[in-house]
Amino acid sequence: MKSPRSLRAAATAAALSTLALAPFAGRAQTAPAASSDDIAALREQIRLLDQKLRVLERNVELKDEAATAAAAKTPGVNADAKGFSLTSPDKKYSLRIRANIQADGRYYFEDRDAGIDTPDAFVLRRIRPSFEGTVAEKYGYRLMFDLANNQVQLLDAYATYKYSDAFSALFGKTKSPFDLERLVSQTNLLFIERSLPTLLGPNRDTGVQVYGDFLTGRLSYQAAYLDGASDGASLETESGGNDGKDTVVRLFTHPFKNDQDSFLKGLGLGFAYSTGTREVATGAFRAYTSNALVPFFQYGGTVRPDGSHDRVSPQLYFYKGPFGVMASYTESIQELVTTTVVGGVNTITPASKRADLTNRAWAVNVNYVLTGEDAGHNINPKPAQDFNFEAGTWGAWEVAARLSQLAVDEATFAGAGTGTFANRNTQAQRIDSYSLGVNWYLNRNVKASLNFEHSEFQEADASTADFENENAILSRVQLSF
Amino acid sequence: MNFSPLSRLAAATLAALVLAGSAAAKSIELLNVSYDPTRELYVEYNAAFAAHWKAKTGDDVVVKQSHGGSGKQARSVIDGLRADVVTLALAGDIDAIAKNAGALPADWQTRFPHNSSPYTSTIVFLVRKGNPKAIKDWDDIVKPGVSIITPNPKTSGGARWNYLAAWEYAKRKNGGSDEAAKAFVAKLYKNVPVLDSGARGSTTTFVQRGIGDVFLSWENEAFLAVKEFGADQFEIVVPSLSILAEPPVAVVDKVAKRKGTAEVAKAYLEYLYSDEGQDIAGKNFYRPIDPKAAAKYAGQFTKVELFTIDQAFGGWTKAQKEHFDDGGYFDQIYLKN
CATH class of the missing domain: 3.40.190.10 (Periplasmic binding protein-like II)
Structure with a gap:
């Protein structure tokens, strides 16, 4: 349809043509020549026509202005692959509703035979609705629950304040800013379960964090003062079961981020450090588990942390096109003490044994997107074409491999009897894991994964155990938005 | 308590910086929500007032302007637009702000001379x-x-x-x-x-x-x-x-008090009645209320x-x-x- 402006131009041109040709028309035809009155009348008609079209054009313009003004006052409602959201007209207030459902299947061929017979199972690994957004422009919030295992857990609950890109603050409970893979969203994991170094870092913790970017995003920092969480676990209780506190600092750099043509544009290097004291009752340790979630190490029941707890973790990743690699190393040094039950209470006595124990873990994983989409850190490949059986399109396919190891300090098992801090006859000293995986991204919201996990266990010195290798297949169907 | 010389020096330096900062000139921002045809008038007037206020107090004033249909502008203030002052086309629109937002008292028109209309028009x-x-x-x-x-x-x-x-x-x-x-x-x-x-x-x-x-x-x-x-x-x-036509002006108390600009907002409107303010009104084809300025510009208006x-x-x-x-x-x- 022609615009009023072009209509006006066409009508004016036609009328002018008529007017211009009028004096000559008489020569070619027998019709009488146009009088000056006729010309004046034509001119008036042109003027009126021109006015009408100008009015039409102006009214359309005003209608557009009114529509634009009205749109600016209308709250935004959005539903797309990123979730469902509401936004105030001034963009200062927003709410986004997201969710993640992970339905897993686990099949164990062999396990390490320490009296553990891990059942094959279908499980709902994660059922996590979350609510996040902004209030008054600079303040943010997030609430995330987990409904798996028929219970309700509050995982994330925090408020943020953004002063600038270089400085934001977070108050509440979320992931401790330490471990590289722990900070990857549950929906974007390369393998079904995170690797062994995450067992030595803190999980979720409550406290205060500050963070920001410098050097146009090439250097980022996170610093936190937290309640303190044991290795691989979230804080002991919501009310704060650890009298000591943890300080966590993490620096991460993307040195070539802004060099568009650099081969190393996707390189990230970082270092995390945490230090604190831990003074909690016994039972404050989470069992170390294989990549197939089978426990292989647990401290003795009378052992408790009592003193300093430091961790370090150098970390890196590199992504280039469909290829990616991620690696991290974590060392956790913790002061532990044995206790004796006195009057029903675990008590430190003169006979208690005390030691600084150092556990170490590392992991390297590589991935390649077979269908050519870009791989990246903490994002899933975006399928160039969604899966559609009838159309013959198959989404994105990715293969991955991982090597990882966790070694418990040998001193843990030393001493009289079966060991001072752990039972050398039932607990493994080291695990070496090999993982292979295939991920199928049907679209941006649905992902299916299949992993093969092979783990080999090493016994501590003087152990009477002979742990068998563990082989397992893990599968997952994930829906997230 | 005994502090080291270095600590004393650091504390003294910090105190000096704090004092210097508090003594430094303030920078004040006002929002004048006005009606459509006053754009040119207030561009000139805002510059004159900023110079006047700087000379008088040493403080910098930046006056931002918002223009639109007078009724529409009043609606925006009622809906939360943070105007320090309003300079609208008619008293009824400021009455609406007083009535619907409670942002200024009902007798606002008594606060400045000539029913708070520093210039007229027709x-x-x-x-x-x-x-x-x-x-x-x-x-x-x-x-x-x-x-x-x-x-x-x-x-x-x-x-x-x-x-x-x-x-x-x-x-x-x-x-x-x-x-x-x-x-x-x-x-x-x-x-x-x-x-x-x-x-x-x-x-x-x-x-x-x-x-x-x-x-x-x-x-x-x-x-x-x-x-x-x-x-x-x-x-x-x-x-x-x-x-x-008597376009009135008013301080929006609720906003100005909250922003700490009540004093400068009042002075901003008062200055419209000054010799310079009246002269600028005349230059921009408004009819000044001051007899001297009115006489100066009488020639440009048909009786x-x-x-x-x-x-x-x-x-x-x-x-x-x-x-x-x-x-x-x-x-x-x-x-x-």
């Missing part, structure tokens, strides 16, 4: 060069075939002045008959092809888009059009009777018989209710048209 006709439709007075514009440009009285203060001026003219001519006035104004709006939301929009319609034969215009807006586009494009026609809203309509509250509220005379006329 309504004139802007026609195209040569006055092809031979428009001389109100009767000429309601003739068939005359296209009139005037904004929407629901959103524009200037449009309400236009409407009331036409009403009163017809009423006086017809022996005080409101019915005759209503019929006259109905004829007038039959000739209006475009209703802009504000006076500046109507100026665009008439001047830049070339629509219409006559523009019912604020006097200062008409002068600006002639000044900007040339006397070879437009002419000003002054009708036999028009209305004395016209003016009536006030109080005389003809019993004040803004009554006029608003009878003519412009939902279901009022304007709705009856315009919806019927």
Whole structure:
């Protein structure tokens, strides 16, 4: 349809043509020549026509202005692959509703035979609705629950304040800013379960964090003062079961981020450090588990942390096109003490044994997107074409491999009897894991994964155990938005 | 307690910095929410006031301006636009802010001289060069075939002045008959092809888009059009009777107190009554209220018989209710048209 402006131009041109040709028309035809009155009348008609079209054009313009003004006052409602959201007209207030459902299947061929017979199972690994957004422009919030295992857990609950890109603050409970893979969203994991170094870092913790970017995003920092969480676990209780506190600092750099043509544009290097004291009752340790979630190490029941707890973790990743690699190393040094039950209470006595124990873990994983989409850190490949059986399109396919190891300090098992801090006859000293995986991204919201996990266990010195290798297949169907 | 010399030096340096900071000049920002045709007036006035305030207090003042149809602007302030001061087209719009937002007291008009109107204006006709439709007075514009440009009285203060001026003219001519006035104004709006939301929009319609034969215009807006586009494009026609428009000003207490700008906001409006403020008003084709400035600029204004809203309509509250509220005379006329 022609615009009023072009209509006006066409009508004016036609009328002018008529007017211009009028004096000559008489020569070619027998019709009488146009009088000056006729010309004046034509001119008036042109003027009126021109006015009408100008009015039409102006009214359309005003209608557009009114529509634009009205749109600016209308709250935004959005539903797309990123979730469902509401936004105030001034963009200062927003709410986004997201969710993640992970339905897993686990099949164990062999396990390490320490009296553990891990059942094959279908499980709902994660059922996590979350609510996040902004209030008054600079303040943010997030609430995330987990409904798996028929219970309700509050995982994330925090408020943020953004002063600038270089400085934001977070108050509440979320992931401790330490471990590289722990900070990857549950929906974007390369393998079904995170690797062994995450067992030595803190999980979720409550406290205060500050963070920001410098050097146009090439250097980022996170610093936190937290309640303190044991290795691989979230804080002991919501009310704060650890009298000591943890300080966590993490620096991460993307040195070539802004060099568009650099081969190393996707390189990230970082270092995390945490230090604190831990003074909690016994039972404050989470069992170390294989990549197939089978426990292989647990401290003795009378052992408790009592003193300093430091961790370090150098970390890196590199992504280039469909290829990616991620690696991290974590060392956790913790002061532990044995206790004796006195009057029903675990008590430190003169006979208690005390030691600084150092556990170490590392992991390297590589991935390649077979269908050519870009791989990246903490994002899933975006399928160039969604899966559609009838159309013959198959989404994105990715293969991955991982090597990882966790070694418990040998001193843990030393001493009289079966060991001072752990039972050398039932607990493994080291695990070496090999993982292979295939991920199928049907679209941006649905992902299916299949992993093969092979783990080999090493016994501590003087152990009477002979742990068998563990082989397992893990599968997952994930829906997230 | 004994502190080390280094600690004392650091503390002294910090204290000196704090003192220096508190003694430094302040930078103050005001928001003046105004109606459409005052853009040029306040650009010049804001610069003059900033210089005056700097000389008087040493503080920097930056005045931001917001313009639109007067009724629309009042609505924005009621809805939360953080205006330190309002300088609107008519008292009824500031009354609405006082009533609906409680942002200033009901007697706000007593706070500054001359009912808080530091300048006045009136309504004139802007026609195209040569006055092809031979428009001389109100009767000429309601003739068939005359296209009139005037904004929407629901959103524009200037449009309400236009409407009331036409009403009163017809009423006086017809022996005080409101019915005759209503019929006259109905004829007038039959000739209006475009209703802009504000006076500046109507100026665009008439001047830049070339629509219409006559523009019912604020006097200062008409002068600006002639000044900007040339006397070879437009002419000003002054009708036999028009209305004395008294655009008022007020501090929005609720906002100014919260922002800590009450003192400078008050001074900002007071300075409109100063010699310099009055001179700037005259230069921008507003009629100054100060006799000295009024005399200086008298030559640029044609003499016209003016009536006030109080005389003809019993004040803004009554006029608003009878003519412009939902279901009022304007709705009856315009919806019927």
